[in-house]
Amino acid sequence: MTDTHLALHGVSYSLPQGRPLFSDLHARFDRQHTALVGRNGVGKTVLARLLAGELEATRGRISRAGRIHYLAQNLLVQHPGQSIAALAGLAPALAALQRIEQGSSDPQDFALVAERWDLRQQFQTLLQDSGLPALPAETPASALSGGQAMRLALLGAQRAQADFLILDEPSNHLDAAGRAALAQRLRHWPGGLLLISHDRRLLAQMETIAELSSQGLQLYSGSFGGYQQAQQQRTQLAADALARSKQERKRGEQALRAQQERQERRQARGAKEGKQANQAKILLGGAKQRAQASSGKLLTQHATAREALNARVSEAAQAIDWQAGPIHWQLPPEAFDRCRSSDAIVAELQALQSPRLPGAQPLNLQLRAGQRLAITGPNGSGKSSLLQILAGQLAPSAGQRQVHVPWAMLDQQQSGLDPAQSLLAQLQQSNCQTPEGVLRMRLAQLGLDARCILQPSGQLSGGERLKAAMACALYRDAPAQLLLLDEPDNHLDLSALQALEDMLRSYPGCLVVVSHDEALLDALALTHRLALDSDRWQMAPWRNDAPI
Template sequence: MATTHYLALEDVSCVLPDGTPLFVHLTETFDDQRRTGLVGRNGSGKTMLARVLAGLLPPSSGRCVRAATVHYLAQQVGVPAPGSTVADLAGVQAAMAALRRIEAGSTDAADFDTVGERWHIRLQLQQALEQHGLGHLQADTPAARLSGGETMRVALIGALLAEADFLILDEPSNHLDQPSRTALIDQLASWPRGLLVISHDRQLLDTMDRIVELSPLGLRSYGGHYTFYAQAKAHEQESAVAELERARLDRRREEQAMRAQRERKEKRQARGARAGQQANQAKILLDRQKERSDHSTGKLLRQQAAAQQALVQRVREAAEQVVDEAAIHLHVPHSAGVAQRLVAELDDVELPFVPQSLRRITLRIRGRQRIGLTGPNGSGKSTLLKVLAGTIRPMAGRCQVIAGTVYLDQSLGQLDPERPVLEQLQQARRSLDEGALRMRLAQLGLDAQKVVRPSQLLSGGERLKAALACALYADPPPPLLLLDEPSNHLDLPSLRALEALLASYQGAMLVASHDPVFLGALGLTDRLEATWEGWRLYAVD
């Protein structure tokens, strides 16, 4: 009988450094018999939970049992360390270095332990690169030359080469073009061991055997793929809302009945008191009658208070079952420029680090022009954005961009990881007081506690919202917005809010994305497509 590998949470809680509980009392088992997708709102703690499961972070309380070897792939692999190579990204650099030392004559036991059974790791890596359409890369290729999509694909190859008992992948389809996403799904379909995927990618989640949702209510398992989960969740919410309405209606009815009961009792007491006075009863008898009446009234009030508390508790419990889907609201900046104003011009610019057919480009962008930038991974989309942003110098040609242009890269490097979001927004928008800025951040889903934490402690989706706030709420708003895969990391309500914001944005915009649904919601005026025959700009019908 085959051994079942599993990861188990036993009453696990995690508390942030400031004392805020992220999640509490989680108990769940992840085994290698069910391919599991983990979903939840931005900031719910999915990444921290994955790190606990992988053994990279101890829980604040409870314990995690790992009856498996685990390979964890973080969602921020798009930020390779300086000097790193393809082998580093794939996680095989140490084994390859030890193998080179052994081949040079080393007899150090540590080198043999590092290699283990991976004597063919160089060949395995190169074969895997070729198999997945990355044959132009070598083990020693500098990681800085890779696009975000290529970086993720190499890291995924490393995860598959690890041959661990369990793979935990955090947003693995971020930065991947559609062919690469399809290839990822095929790769994972053939993975024979345990798998936990954190994602908002519905196409990927629809290949899972079950979906586990992390919410303020804890972990809830749904035995099916994402479409099944979405239908079950919608049905649950309908039932929860109906139960909340019933509980509120029952509370109102009972409160009315209790009020009527008190009024009837007060009238009886008043009649009794008048009757006693008219019958000239002795004062001592009247006092005893009043004492009995007060005792009876007190007992009734205590009974009603207990009943009312029970009704309030029922409403509270019903409300807790209704997921808070409060809309994320973003303020649309005022006009960022005249429609025909030239905001960027590339004249016969030669781009570095891109295929020869895409090396040269001439492009003019005018105010309120909205361009969707598409093309396969490695075609030069990010490089083009970096040239326009001034972070990379072109090899030749003339590049002129209006001052105030804002560029948000895939790693959100514009955010200072050590500084709180509120402090960074205050620097960008000095004309609004702290209260107004706090309100705008709260409307993005960044509450009072999150805005005073260093931005590195926020989730990927929260960091994107913070970066957008610092860019779009700046004074004045940017005339040109350069966005590289902005829909990555966002949960669905936040993604819809981002689509609405960018659709209303009045400045010029160049947005790179592999998500056709997202681009279709932005009201694009043009498309700039990277093809293997060159750059192709055309108007959107």
């Protein structure tokens, strides 16, 4: 099809409780590969589902030309109970093939099969290409890992010969090899593509950037690097304009106060002179009424002037998407004074054997203060299990584990948070010495407003939960001096990801991170890499250009 496209015509969407998420969006997406970016909560996934036809717009319309294939961010959560054949997009055709073999003559069944009489063999080839063993088509998709599910769904989309792909965070659960394969497939994808991602290596190969913000939907032609430069320039210009309007308001307020003070002095002087001249009471009363009227008129004029000054500041502020503003982490340096020496041993693993890697050689590991370690390797190589052992959440099958400092583990689900309690309540329980106002200020600097910190943490978005878990780890009376992170970037938008990198670079404790995002790891000033190679754990100095 030559006219493959998706188009938004004045599209608006309101959440079930009535709050508008975005309004009056106009855009056209064609065969150019486009990345959809924006802060968490701004509505990227909702927009993707609208374009795919899974949701209906509150207002406006969407036109579509071509066959669209949409892959949700959480495949296994979005469609619970589906089979692996459904995940690959082949369940209807396989069911039709079975009905034909049982005697069906329904034309729709023959249309679904479409001469693919070797469909079962094709499905098994698809499983093999996805790195999966031969499995029955009805196997529950929940039996797969997130990475396995995404690989199978992506290959299924390619085999379906879709005209337009809509992918929501497809690299979240992929290892380094899976990410490289995904990038290669998308680079050679001949149809239209709309990609929601914070993976900067994927974004770098997009041709157009669509930014969704509180200001609407803005399209930028060209590379992701060019978009970042344009965004920085736009934000700086808007910030400069806001600073000027605030300064003008300050000068205006000073002028109004000076005018008010002059009038008060004149009135006071007039009243004094009237009394000294022994004017009649009726004359003094008239002068007082005239002064009051004049004062009231001036107050009205001043109120109008202040409204105008505030309106100009508000207009300048609206030109800035405050959700895209910087996020600041404040770490209490005095809490780490006891763990400054590079000779201080933070944690030890002695002849350790993981129960999930029975064939691997025992691991001996000493972590020291200030050490910054990445645990890397393909899916299933025991990275998360090793973190769980360090955190005391998984007992080793052999060997010993010792941790000598306060520590915190942030897993992919942020299970350390109580979903029924608010973030502020949880932080206050572990932070008895810091006033509530200071805690609120620190949380606001993370981009967590009053709504976020007072509602149950189970209702927060993925990115908000990660920031909440980080706050609980670092803003407590005894901050974590050993920080264990399992795929911390999976639910972060680009702005929060940059803030995470900035914070972790300045984190003075011992850091152990599991991630497949080499761009993130490159940014963390790591000292070492640990990986399982041929059933043996290998520790090596960090080298950005030679991942294991």
